[in-house]
Amino acid sequence: MALDEARVNSPHAGGCTCGDCPHGARAGHRRAVAAFLARRDELAAGKGLPAQVARSVSASRQWVSDELTESARTVAERGREAGDAWLHTVRRRTLIAVWGGLALLAVGEALTAVGAGWSTARTAGLAAGLVTAGLLSAAAHVHRARGGILAPLIGEDNRLSTSRTVAASWVLLAVFAVLVLALQLAGASGHADRDALIEGLDLVRSAGVLTVLALVCAVAVVVRRVVAVRVLGRRLQKLRAVRPRAADLFTDDSGRGSFTDVQYVLVSTVAVLFAAVRLARRPEQLPDLPWGLALLVAVSAATYFAGKYTEGGRPVVLSVVRTREAGDLDAPIRTGDDIEIRGAGFVPPGAGTPDRLAEVVVRIGRVHVHVPLIPVTGGFANPSDTVLTVPVPVEVEPGTVDVQVITAAGVETEPRSIDVTD
Numbered sequence: 001m002a003l004d005e006a007r008v009n010s011p012h013a014g015g016c017t018c019g020d021c022p023h024g025a026r027a028g029h030r031r032a033v034a035a036f037l038a039r040r041d042e043l044a045a046g047k048g049l050p051a052q053v054a055r056s057v058s059a060s061r062q063w064v065s066d067e068l069t070e071s072a073r074t075v076a077e078r079g080r081e082a083g084d085a086w087l088h089t090v091r092r093r094t095l096i097a098v099w100g101g102l103a104l105l106a107v108g109e110a111l112t113a114v115g116a117g118w119s120t121a122r123t124a125g126l127a128a129g130l131v132t133a134g135l136l137s138a139a140a141h142v143h144r145a146r147g148g149i150l151a152p153l154i155g156e157d158n159r160l161s162t163s164r165t166v167a168a169s170w171v172l173l174a175v176f177a178v179l180v181l182a183l184q185l186a187g188a189s190g191h192a193d194r195d196a197l198i199e200g201l202d203l204v205r206s207a208g209v210l211t212v213l214a215l216v217c218a219v220a221v222v223v224r225r226v227v228a229v230r231v232l233g234r235r236l237q238k239l240r241a242v243r244p245r246a247a248d249l250f251t252d253d254s255g256r257g258s259f260t261d262v263q264y265v266l267v268s269t270v271a272v273l274f275a276a277v278r279l280a281r282r283p284e285q286l287p288d289l290p291w292g293l294a295l296l297v298a299v300s301a302a303t304y305f306a307g308k309y310t311e312g313g314r315p316v317v318l319s320v321v322r323t324r325e326a327g328d329l330d331a332p333i334r335t336g337d338d339i340e341i342r343g344a345g346f347v348p349p350g351a352g353t354p355d356r357l358a359e360v361v362v363r364i365g366r367v368h369v370h371v372p373l374i375p376v377t378g379g380f381a382n383p384s385d386t387v388l389t390v391p392v393p394v395e396v397e398p399g400t401v402d403v404q405v406i407t408a409a410g411v412e413t414e415p416r417s418i419d420v421t422d
Contacts, residue, residue: 025085029078036071036354043068044375058391065358065372072354072373076242083158083243091148095140098149102133120187121180121283128179132172150244155224157350158241160248162261163220163304166268170213173272177279177286184284200285208289209275212297216268219301223308236312237348237409239356252311253349260307267300315345317416320403323389332421335394340387341405343413347385351408357383359408362390365401365420369393398422 042048043064053059106129109122140148147154153168155161185197203210230236239253249265252258271294275287282288323338324330333339346360360371360383369390374382382389388405402415 025081029082032075032078036075039071040375041377044377061372068373069358072358076355079242086243087147091140091144094148098133098136102129105129120184124180124183127183128176131179132176154244157238160244162249163223167216167220169272170216174213180283197284205288206286208291208294209287212294215298215301219305226309234314234411237411239350239409260304264300264304271297315407315413317343317413320416320418334421335392335396338389338391340389342387344386346388346405348407348409356408361406363404365396367393367395396420
């Protein structure tokens with residue numbers, strides 16, 4: 001509450017980066033990112049190294065990694081501040097969108113009433129829109145610290161949930177349709193009109209839309225459970241996002257387009273629009289969704305659920321080899337040597353940011369080694385999703401030791417044994 005009041009009443013403007021106001025938080029994040037990218041490219045070009053470490057390859061690499069890790073943590077902190085500021089501003093924008101939608105509904109009803117005349121159904125539709133907008137505004141006020149009306153759509157990973165958004169759209173349509181019928185029933189004067197409105201709730205006419213509503217709500221609940229079980233079972237790596245984005249509805253955690261999410265959103269959007277048109281044409285009954293369209297939504301939901309059930313996987317170490325420099329002789333692994341760990345899943349989706357990359361750890365025997373950040377122009381050469389390069393510390397005892405990778409999501413690989421000599 002104090003943070004919200006400070007942001008609303010903040011006197012800061014222009015290019016402030018103090019974080020006390022939404023504009024300052026966003027500007028501070030942009031400047032921190034720009035400074036980090038410039039510093040990374042500078043170090044990748046071999047510039048800015050202290051003279052004390054410039055002569056030692058291992059010392060300079062460690063110094064560069066520590067420098068970038070500290071800068072990445074600053075960027076991450078600025079990103080969290082910007083995410084909090086976004087939640088504050090998006091609440092007002094969603095309320096503007098809700099009441100703007102009500103205004104468009106009023107304009108549409110006024111235009112369609114020209115020639116046909118104003119009817120009780122139009123009055124009920126406008127009143128139902130007013131009630132729905134009021135309920136959404138009240139919910140936005142209750143969840144004002146979590147993004148307003150978007151709060152129920154944000155998952156535990158701080159991303160917009162596709163399944164929750166689709167289910168919410170059908171629930172919103174059902175609530176609006178029932179309100180329209182209820183308000184018409186309240187304004188009906190004749191027995192025949194009241195009986196016709198009550199028949200509009202008959203299961204025979206509304207079976208399609210009710211089936212789809214039950215299905216998408218069940219998918220939203222089951223998907224949440226499936227994801228939680230797979231994360232706890234270490235079969236799925238999940239990381240928290242900085243803030244929700246509209247693109248989350250169409251992409252996976254790494255930001256790449258997801259076929260299962262895209263088709264689910266598109267099919268559901270078309271079906272909701274069809275049901276809304278049916279409601280507008282026949283406001284005296286619930287939308288009678290054809291079984292063919294209901295089956296299409298069911299197939300789309302099944303595809304989405306199957307995609308969620310099969311996505312992800314545990315990281316795996318396939319092999320560990322000694323890194324050989326140009327001109328170096330072949331030799332066994334000794335303390336102080338660099339080893340190359342080859343496998344898959346070392347950088348889970350959403351862990352490509354520098355602060356997440358800096359959290360990758362390799363356990364060699366009893367020693368935990370943080371994977372050094374090795375910058376190149378435009379990115380990082382180490383760590384990567386399939387290859388990690390780390391030094392073998394002198395604290396590692398000679399003999400057979402196990403190597404395990406611990407990802408930023410906290411998931412460990414199965415141990416892989418190597419032989420270390422003096």
